[in-house]
Amino acid sequence: MSAQTPTRRLTQLDLVKMRAAGEKIAMLTCYDASFAKACEAAGIDIILIGDSLGMVIQGHDSTLPVTVEHIAYHTASVARGCQRPLILADMPFGSYQESPQVAFRNAVPLMAAGAQMVKIEGGAGMADTTRYLVARGIPVCAHVGLTPQSVHQLGGYRVQGKDASGAAQLVADSLAHQEAGAAMVLMEAVPAPLAAEITAKLAVPTIGIGAGKDCSGQVLVLHDMLDVAPGRKPRFVRNFMAGQDSIVGALSAYAAAVKDGSFPAAEHCY
Numbered sequence: 001m002s003a004q005t006p007t008r009r010l011t012q013l014d015l016v017k018m019r020a021a022g023e024k025i026a027m028l029t030c031y032d033a034s035f036a037k038a039c040e041a042a043g044i045d046i047i048l049i050g051d052s053l054g055m056v057i058q059g060h061d062s063t064l065p066v067t068v069e070h071i072a073y074h075t076a077s078v079a080r081g082c083q084r085p086l087i088l089a090d091m092p093f094g095s096y097q098e099s100p101q102v103a104f105r106n107a108v109p110l111m112a113a114g115a116q117m118v119k120i121e122g123g124a125g126m127a128d129t130t131r132y133l134v135a136r137g138i139p140v141c142a143h144v145g146l147t148p149q150s151v152h153q154l155g156g157y158r159v160q161g162k163d164a165s166g167a168a169q170l171v172a173d174s175l176a177h178q179e180a181g182a183a184m185v186l187m188e189a190v191p192a193p194l195a196a197e198i199t200a201k202l203a204v205p206t207i208g209i210g211a212g213k214d215c216s217g218q219v220l221v222l223h224d225m226l227d228v229a230p231g232r233k234p235r236f237v238r239n240f241m242a243g244q245d246s247i248v249g250a251l252s253a254y255a256a257a258v259k260d261g262s263f264p265a266a267e268h269c270y
């Protein structure tokens, strides 16, 4: 954007235009106002207030203990810190699975806190919830593939869609959410060729994390790509702090690498 362009929040319509224009969408998780300001300075398009905050902020070993109140608190903090990025809030474990009605009730405080879209995990079985929220004015991003809130059912944080039936299921899951009105589909830890096939089949933008370079955009967990904590990281993480002397520099390097297609490289893919 030029300096003259008035700053306003990106909307789901802007994401559709970006996909159509072939401009990659750069998304990052973020949980507070100061980092939101840094994300904005770096040209990040979408900020996700992820339930990964349960792990990187709260120190739990899964995302399951995160509540609607936690996400709302961090969403309000992020919203105060930036003007341009689209604000996407995760619906946490237990806040939407029971029924579409419960999902709507719990999406309300997230939208009131400043979210423009909410994200729910799950396949075709959650499409009716997407439909219910969308019919009531709440844009939805569907999160398919590796769905961390189901870690105990999946038997760990494992790559999804590796065999033919798993791949067919992921295609069906993504199409079901699009048909139900999802504005965006996020795919986590799926083979790159499968994510490319799904992106080609869908009209809505797709966001990948460990899903190859052919998605419409990419997302990473902020603390992972800044290499805040030592230790083993998922294959899809790249340390963008390396060679940078500031946080905004690292975030800008990430945005640039997403936009020019150099991230993710083959070494980050399944």
Ligand SMILES: Nc1nc(=O)c2c([nH]1)NC[C@@H]1CN(c3ccc(C(=O)N[C@@H](CCC(=O)O)C(=O)O)cc3)CN21
Binding pocket: 052, 055, 056, 063, 146, 148, 157, 158, 159, 189, 221, 223, 224, 233, 234, 235, 236
């Ligand atoms: N800090 C952080 N980063 C994340 O990306 C993240 C979270 N937390 N919390 C919620 C989930 C959990 N995530 C994870 C965690 C580990 C792997 C992982 O290590 N995967 C193996 C793949 C194993 C296989 O081949 O099936 C890998 O080696 O990448 C993937 C996603 C992604 N999300």
Ligand SMILES: CC(C)C(=O)C(=O)O
Binding pocket: 029, 048, 049, 050, 051, 052, 053, 090, 143, 186, 188, 209, 219, 220, 221
């Ligand atoms: C890893 C991303 C996609 C997420 O859902 C989160 O940060 O909670």
Ligand SMILES: [Mg+2]
Binding pocket: 050, 051, 052, 063, 090
């Ligand atoms: Mg999440």
